[in-house]
Amino acid sequence: MDILLIGGLWLDGSAWDDVVSALEPLGHRPVPITLPGQGDGSASATLDDQVAAVLAAVDSAAGKPMVVGHSAASTLAWLAADARAEQVAKIALIGGFPAADGAPYADFFEAKDGVMPFPGWGPFEGPDSADLDEEAKRVFASAAIPVPEGVAKGVVRLTDERRFDVPVVVVCPEFTPAQAQAWIDAGDVPELAKAKHLEFVDIDSGHWPMVSKPIELARLLAAAAAEA
Template identity: 70%
Template sequence: MTAEQIVLLGGLWLDGSVWADVVNELGERGRRAVPVTLPGQGDGNNSATLADQLTAVLAAVDADPGRSVLVGHSAACTLAWMAADARPERVATVVLIGGIPSGDGQPYADFFEINDGVMPFPGWRPFDGADAADLDEQARQVFAAAAIPVPEGVARGVVRLTDERRFDVPVVMVCPEYTPAEAQEWIAAGEVPELTRATHVEFADIDSGHWPMMTRPAELARILASV
């Protein structure tokens, strides 16, 4: 049987190139990875919407005749979950790295101030602590310089979920700046309704900050290859 393709979705301010080292590591493990540069996050389209991003993800899923492993990072955990909702029969597993999926009717990523129709990277203060602990000053400067402002139509887009078959799609939570035990507590307490209703959730720990594709690509690829 042909292994499922692995579709990689970066979080806010990132384009598909952030996955380059992970893609190479997965290739060495015999896995085919497809990093997606989301509309509005690398193509210069500041008018892109959340619906545009979902369309791009579904195009990657539909381009493969088999089923896909969808990997969402940070805010894009919700995007991966939206794609599983739209194509539950075509998604083998959803992998959530450093994030949890929002529910139907909630804003996608309205986290920071919007300026001139986009949400710029807000600087490192909101990420003080475990999030950025494994990024040195040079890495932070490189990240900030390359960060792509997220279009307002993406950040303030409204999540729509309609197919309850999504709850039967297996989920793997990759836990970077928090522990699997903490994630399990959130789910058990009902703080993550979408995952509380999911029928099969597993957990993988990774010793990193919020961006393991940058700081622990080999370890992250090992986890993804095992899915």
């Protein structure tokens, strides 16, 4: 199966390199996506541009792919289900949840000169980054790509309720499946509250398992794809 890999904020397709090399021997075709504005040098990219890039990857996949979204890009994966409900076999969300219709995509940190730069490790102290050593943090921060303001502040638009028919697996890194279920039950994740086929899998990592636990993450994704 084709497995489309979408990194979260500040990441390009190379963030998945170690996951790709672990997925290929497991019989899948991993396709890391470098998003407009996050690797192509365009600071003027918009959320619509990123959605278009994801949909282009879905349209060019062999058969029905599994679409994987990490962190904020969980919303991009969900938008793919919304726009291509009949073409997506499954959605995998790693450490993130889809935004609701009408919400901003990822307006989390201060924008400067038209982009939202990586804010440093302060906001991610604790479980998010506890499994990253100082060298891993340095490498991550030095490679982080400022996200265009037009992406971060883009408004999410969802239109097709068939998205709720697409199976979803939530990969839980810095939080537990029980916590994720509690947030959904509390109404904090209205999109997943309506998902008809929802499951959770745990991974013992921080927020970036593609960095700290790529082989384990690849195995989890391969298992999810096999069930699709």
